[in-house]
Amino acid sequence: VTSPDERRGPSIGHVLIVDDDPTIQRAVQRALTREGWATTIVNNGREAVAALAAKSASFDCVVSDVNMPELDGYGMVEALRAKDDGIPVLLITGEPTLEGAVRAIDLGAVSYLAKPFDQETLAAAVARAARRHGVERVRRRAESYSRELFRDDVEARFARALERSWMAFQPIVNVKDRTIHAYEALLRTDEESLRRTDIFIATAERLAKVELLGRTVRAAVAREAVALPAGVNLFVNLHGLELSDEQLYDAKSALAQFAPQVVLEITERTGIDPATGAARVAMLRKLGYRIAVDDLGAGYAALGALATLEPEVVKLDMSLVRDLDQQPRKRRIVAAITAMCRELGSHVVAEGVENRAELAACLDSGIELIQGYLLAKPARGFTQPSFDAL
Amino acid sequence: VGSTILICDDDPDIRAAMRRTLRGHLVTEAGSPREAMEMMTGREFDAIVCDYSMGADKDGLDLLQLVKVQYPNMVRFLVTGNRALDIVMRAVNEGSVHRYFLKPWDDEKLRAALDIVLHSRHSSGDPA
Numbered sequence: 001v002t003s004p005d006e007r008r009g010p011s012i013g014h015v016l017i018v019d020d021d022p023t024i025q026r027a028v029q030r031a032l033t034r035e036g037w038a039t040t041i042v043n044n045g046r047e048a049v050a051a052l053a054a055k056s057a058s059f060d061c062v063v064s065d066v067n068m069p070e071l072d073g074y075g076m077v078e079a080l081r082a083k084d085d086g087i088p089v090l091l092i093t094g095e096p097t098l099e100g101a102v103r104a105i106d107l108g109a110v111s112y113l114a115k116p117f118d119q120e121t122l123a124a125a126v127a128r129a130a131r132r133h134g135v136e137r138v139r140r141r142a143e144s145y146s147r148e149l150f151r152d153d154v155e156a157r158f159a160r161a162l163e164r165s166w167m168a169f170q171p172i173v174n175v176k177d178r179t180i181h182a183y184e185a186l187l188r189t190d191e192e193s194l195r196r197t198d199i200f201i202a203t204a205e206r207l208a209k210v211e212l213l214g215r216t217v218r219a220a221v222a223r224e225a226v227a228l229p230a231g232v233n234l235f236v237n238l239h240g241l242e243l244s245d246e247q248l249y250d251a252k253s254a255l256a257q258f259a260p261q262v263v264l265e266i267t268e269r270t271g272i273d274p275a276t277g278a279a280r281v282a283m284l285r286k287l288g289y290r291i292a293v294d295d296l297g298a299g300y301a302a303l304g305a306l307a308t309l310e311p312e313v314v315k316l317d318m319s320l321v322r323d324l325d326q327q328p329r330k331r332r333i334v335a336a337i338t339a340m341c342r343e344l345g346s347h348v349v350a351e352g353v354e355n356r357a358e359l360a361a362c363l364d365s366g367i368e369l370i371q372g373y374l375l376a377k378p379a380r381g382f383t384q385p386s387f388d389a390l
Numbered sequence: 391v392g393s394t395i396l397i398c399d400d401d402p403d404i405r406a407a408m409r410r411t412l413r414g415h416l417v418t419e420a421g422s423p424r425e426a427m428e429m430m431t432g433r434e435f436d437a438i439v440c441d442y443s444m445g446a447d448k449d450g451l452d453l454l455q456l457v458k459v460q461y462p463n464m465v466r467f468l469v470t471g472n473r474a475l476d477i478v479m480r481a482v483n484e485g486s487v488h489r490y491f492l493k494p495w496d497d498e499k500l501r502a503a504l505d506i507v508l509h510s511r512h513s514s515g516d517p518a
Contacts, residue, residue: 096475096479097475098475098492101475101478101479101482102478102492105481105482105487105490106489106490109482110485111482111483112479112483113483
């Protein structure tokens, strides 16, 4: 390995020249030093791979012959890519061929130039390649740095959120009988940054901790279920990914002790596999749980779930309930869905009912099970709804 | 889940054959560079597979060069029956294509190459 050419003072970068022909070596060197590049010359691909692997190596670009003894230009690029070295390589050849050029593309070489080459063309190609490589290198370094920083932070916040999590309960009222049909358990946390439940859950998804979150929720719900009034059901949300958690099917688990009172709410947001989904739901029923399809009408393909899961309960998304009294078309849709669900043997719950007009429209559409701020906000413990609103 | 792929070729038979090769992916067809550019303004694609000469004012490499500038994250494949050396040299030196295939292409090789390039770009950004 010859030493870098430093005759012209500080260089704009460092290029590795790989060629077994001294005439070409010199021609390439001349073209590059003229532009301010420092150069190092080696005689074949094997020497080049070694030079690039050296700890002190700080090359911006490689200009290499194709045909060389020991290891040719293609072999050299292959060896570099195998080591995940993305340094740009310009190939120069005395006999350009179609196959050679295609191979250069496959290997990710940035140039395939024919000898004799034009000095300006070579210098321009080197400058372009080195610049792009530099930008890419900086970008990757910044990305991996911020990824690590961010991940650390997110993991710590998620752990805190889990530790400071608690369950709120919101009643689902049978407005015809004026009785409490059930309470829905809703995840809450006192960790400020993850207070929004959708973000809390999305964070669990990103950290692959959905099972851990689900287990925590089920254990917390079971602790509170002891105080649940007799004859009242408990709705518990189940994330699609939790369906593959073995603990869910453990008859000795804390929540399973309350299974006959528990309705598991499943959203299709994660996409339930029709084959395994149905089998898993069957296992849950064997334990005594009932199933609700959540958020029907929220834009997920939940209609399919009515067929696959045969739910005991269907919960209409609040987007269908909102302003139901003012939108005749919406009312017809809701009435049709309600009739269909009844035909399929499912109870229908309207979520997010906020005022008397919406409540009246729900009743008109044949829905008797109502959940929403009008009757009660989610709160700690099993609070009484305001039946006065009825 | 398959990737979204735009195929651009002026020959409907070739498009149909390419669609078969790319089964499992979500394929959209364009019959000219102009049509391809219009489709790309409406939605995102993971990759474009295009022909070289399409009887239009732009050739396949012109199109891919435009794609490279406007949609740098898209994977770009050229598939051509033209064996001229200057075309493939232009393809390398302009850095406009990720893979260069000659017609008739090998189904398995093309599918595998597409999977590899799509995957590597997913994990590490633009190799070119």
